[in-house]
Amino acid sequence: MRATVIYGAGDVRVETVPDPKLGESTDAVVRVVRSCICGSDLWPYADMAPDPRGQRIGHEFLGVVEETGSDVGSVKKGDLVVAPFMFSDNTCQYCREGLHTSCPQGGMWGYKGTDGGQGEAVRVPQADGTLIKLPHTEDDGLLASLLTLSDVFSTGHHAATTARVAKGKNVTVIGDGAVGLCAVLAAKRLGAEQIVLMGRHETRTNLGREFGATDVVPERGEEGIAKVRELTNGEGTHAVLECVGTKAAFEMGMGAVRAGGAISRVGVPQYEEGPVGPRMFRRNVSVTGGVAPARAYIPELLEDVLDGTYQPGKVFDRTIGLDDVPAGYRAMAGREALKVLIA
Amino acid sequence: MRATVIYGAGDVRVETVPDPKLGESTDAVVRVVRSCICGSDLWPYADMAPDPRGQRIGHEFLGVVEETGSDVGSVKKGDLVVAPFMFSDNTCQYCREGLHTSCPQGGMWGYKGTDGGQGEAVRVPQADGTLIKLPHTEDDGLLASLLTLSDVFSTGHHAATTARVAKGKNVTVIGDGAVGLCAVLAAKRLGAEQIVLMGRHETRTNLGREFGATDVVPERGEEGIAKVRELTNGEGTHAVLECVGTKAAFEMGMGAVRAGGAISRVGVPQYEEGPVGPRMFRRNVSVTGGVAPARAYIPELLEDVLDGTYQPGKVFDRTIGLDDVPAGYRAMAGREALKVLIA
Numbered sequence: 001m002r003a004t005v006i007y008g009a010g011d012v013r014v015e016t017v018p019d020p021k022l023g024e025s026t027d028a029v030v031r032v033v034r035s036c037i038c039g040s041d042l043w044p045y046a047d048m049a050p051d052p053r054g055q056r057i058g059h060e061f062l063g064v065v066e067e068t069g070s071d072v073g074s075v076k077k078g079d080l081v082v083a084p085f086m087f088s089d090n091t092c093q094y095c096r097e098g099l100h101t102s103c104p105q106g107g108m109w110g111y112k113g114t115d116g117g118q119g120e121a122v123r124v125p126q127a128d129g130t131l132i133k134l135p136h137t138e139d140d141g142l143l144a145s146l147l148t149l150s151d152v153f154s155t156g157h158h159a160a161t162t163a164r165v166a167k168g169k170n171v172t173v174i175g176d177g178a179v180g181l182c183a184v185l186a187a188k189r190l191g192a193e194q195i196v197l198m199g200r201h202e203t204r205t206n207l208g209r210e211f212g213a214t215d216v217v218p219e220r221g222e223e224g225i226a227k228v229r230e231l232t233n234g235e236g237t238h239a240v241l242e243c244v245g246t247k248a249a250f251e252m253g254m255g256a257v258r259a260g261g262a263i264s265r266v267g268v269p270q271y272e273e274g275p276v277g278p279r280m281f282r283r284n285v286s287v288t289g290g291v292a293p294a295r296a297y298i299p300e301l302l303e304d305v306l307d308g309t310y311q312p313g314k315v316f317d318r319t320i321g322l323d324d325v326p327a328g329y330r331a332m333a334g335r336e337a338l339k340v341l342i343a
Numbered sequence: 344m345r346a347t348v349i350y351g352a353g354d355v356r357v358e359t360v361p362d363p364k365l366g367e368s369t370d371a372v373v374r375v376v377r378s379c380i381c382g383s384d385l386w387p388y389a390d391m392a393p394d395p396r397g398q399r400i401g402h403e404f405l406g407v408v409e410e411t412g413s414d415v416g417s418v419k420k421g422d423l424v425v426a427p428f429m430f431s432d433n434t435c436q437y438c439r440e441g442l443h444t445s446c447p448q449g450g451m452w453g454y455k456g457t458d459g460g461q462g463e464a465v466r467v468p469q470a471d472g473t474l475i476k477l478p479h480t481e482d483d484g485l486l487a488s489l490l491t492l493s494d495v496f497s498t499g500h501h502a503a504t505t506a507r508v509a510k511g512k513n514v515t516v517i518g519d520g521a522v523g524l525c526a527v528l529a530a531k532r533l534g535a536e537q538i539v540l541m542g543r544h545e546t547r548t549n550l551g552r553e554f555g556a557t558d559v560v561p562e563r564g565e566e567g568i569a570k571v572r573e574l575t576n577g578e579g580t581h582a583v584l585e586c587v588g589t590k591a592a593f594e595m596g597m598g599a600v601r602a603g604g605a606i607s608r609v610g611v612p613q614y615e616e617g618p619v620g621p622r623m624f625r626r627n628v629s630v631t632g633g634v635a636p637a638r639a640y641i642p643e644l645l646e647d648v649l650d651g652t653y654q655p656g657k658v659f660d661r662t663i664g665l666d667d668v669p670a671g672y673r674a675m676a677g678r679e680a681l682k683v684l685i686a
Contacts, residue, residue, distance in 0.1 A: 259445040272620035290627030
């Protein structure tokens with residue numbers, strides 16, 4: 001089959017690789033119907049050291065089950081399924097607590113011999129614990145929204161829920177990328193009253209407004225913090241959803257959060273140390289979030305996507321075929337595209 | 344009256360100062376019956392720059408109301424009362440949320456012209472919002488335990504509750520000072536199943552065991568982390584209550600916490616930046632805690648202290664008179680005393 005392999009910074013290729021086949025009795029093979037490129041794929045695309053062996057890539061996909069191992073019971077050949085961005089057994093202690101990202105049987109697509117999502121098909125380990133069955137549809141818009149359950153909408157929801165967003169709370173979302181916009185949507189869904197979106201790309205922030213942002217702050221740093229405070233009676237917001245991952249974004253979050261509030265980070269931190277000193281302490285600010293256990297959230301979010309109440313698939317602003325994936329990376333890295341769908 | 348004044352590192356004096364009197368109609372004057380020296384008083388005692396004006400000190404006291412302003416309704420002359428370590432109005436938005444430490448009308452004893460607790464009497468601003476009436480008692484043990492509501496027991500409870508300690512959870516408490524020991528007691532009270540106390544002073548850790556610690560780990564750093572993991576199936580504990588405030592303690596907490604768990608800090612951080620990078624993120628660890636809103640917790644904790652179920656007053660291992668306060672500081676700084684009661 002054809003699949004995407006990254007060989008180093010800026011070097012993404014679509015190549016012929018071995019067809020996936022069942023290994024363990026708990027495996028399934030899924031033919032990919034929709035996948036996409038993630039903002040977090042851009043980190044290795046920016047700085048991966050050259051590796052002649054290459055690394056399979058892509059962790060968001062939905063598709064049709066082609067084959068299942070003898071121990072797989074929850075999905076069968078022909079089912080339309082979505083996969084979270086990490087696989088997991090859904091039976092261990094961590095999975096039962098809803099922290100599927102810490103499942104000892106789990107892992108990330110593309111690593112340790114697993115397939116990546118940006119390919120024609122994927123061998124799915126722990127298929128019963130990983131895949132979620134969807135009703136069949138050929139509606140492009142619905143397929144796009146269902147695909148966001150794999151990562152960005154679930155990740156936005158993780159940010160919102162760990163930061164205790166609830167009815168009547170006010171929220172700052174840092175970052176107008178796909179995760180940031182999905183965090184706006186998730187905050188709206190959880191009842192946030194005021195949602196301040198910090199971002200400076202007007203087409204993106206416009207979608208943010210459509211998703212529920214009540215205010216847009218293009219300023220950054222101290223100036224951005226001052227704007228958020230101005231909008232919140234000088235206090236900052238109960239929740240800050242940090243959807244970027246840079247230290248500057250985290251620092252901005254510390255300035256924008258209300259005393260007693262929480263900053264939830266869902267952008268992978270690109271720093272080892274951050275400002276968690278006396279100022280945070282005196283104000284009883286919490287730092288929470290992390291890698292989103294999408295598997296835990298999909299059943300709940302799925303209903304609202306299926307009935308059309310929420311359309312996170314609007315974050316896709318470009319659709320390409322598999323062979324155009326290298327161009328898709330270039331477009332996202334160059335900020336010409338917000339999020340690229342592979343169909 | 345006589346009261347304690349700190350003039351710089353190592354320079355604590357008991358002096359004659361003006362008698363407190365009512366200023367605002369919301370004030371009360373309280374004659375101090377018990378006060379004490381706090382571990383956090385040792386920070387200025389260690390490093391305060393010399394200041395010839397001096398600074399009143401002490402933030403834990405209980406006493407008898409001597410006089411009340413015309414707008415004070417909840418306490419009256421002759422009442423025995425305890426004061427949390429910060430005053431607050433108990434009516435603002437923050438107080439209503441239980442975050443009395445962020446009350447705009449609030450403040451810390453000894454600052455901005457207020458009296459410190461280590462003196463004969465205190466003018467109490469916002470008396471209705473601050474003071475909590477106690478039943479009269481002359482029982483020394485009970486008075487000592489009631490005094491811990493002012494700070495250390497409430498602070499231990501803040502650590503435990505913000506780190507989501509609950510029935511069946513396991514907990515690491517870092518630090519065998521008075522707050523650490525009270526955190527053990529608070530974790531026990533909230534139903535923790537396993538409580539690992541990290542400390543190396545045997546008389547203190549023995550009291551920790553009496554308070555509910557199931558394991559004691561004297562090792563520090565990587566060795567200490569390894570011990571906690573050994574005791575918890577390699578996973579670490581759901582909650583880490585960091586009751587020291589050094590960067591080393593925070594780093595140890597990061598190593599000892601279970602994926603999905605929380606580190607609550609109640610020791611004032613003596614650092615500006617800490618390890619909050621990808622490792623914390625991948626494991627979905629939260630950092631929480633801060634300055635404890637003792638006022639919010641006292642009503643709940645009071646009942647269990649009054650009926651003798653919990654005896655946090657056992658943290659006091661030395662009792663002195665007011666004139667001996669300088670010697671009390673020396674004893675605590677030299678670790679000859681765990682916590683010094685002033686009676």
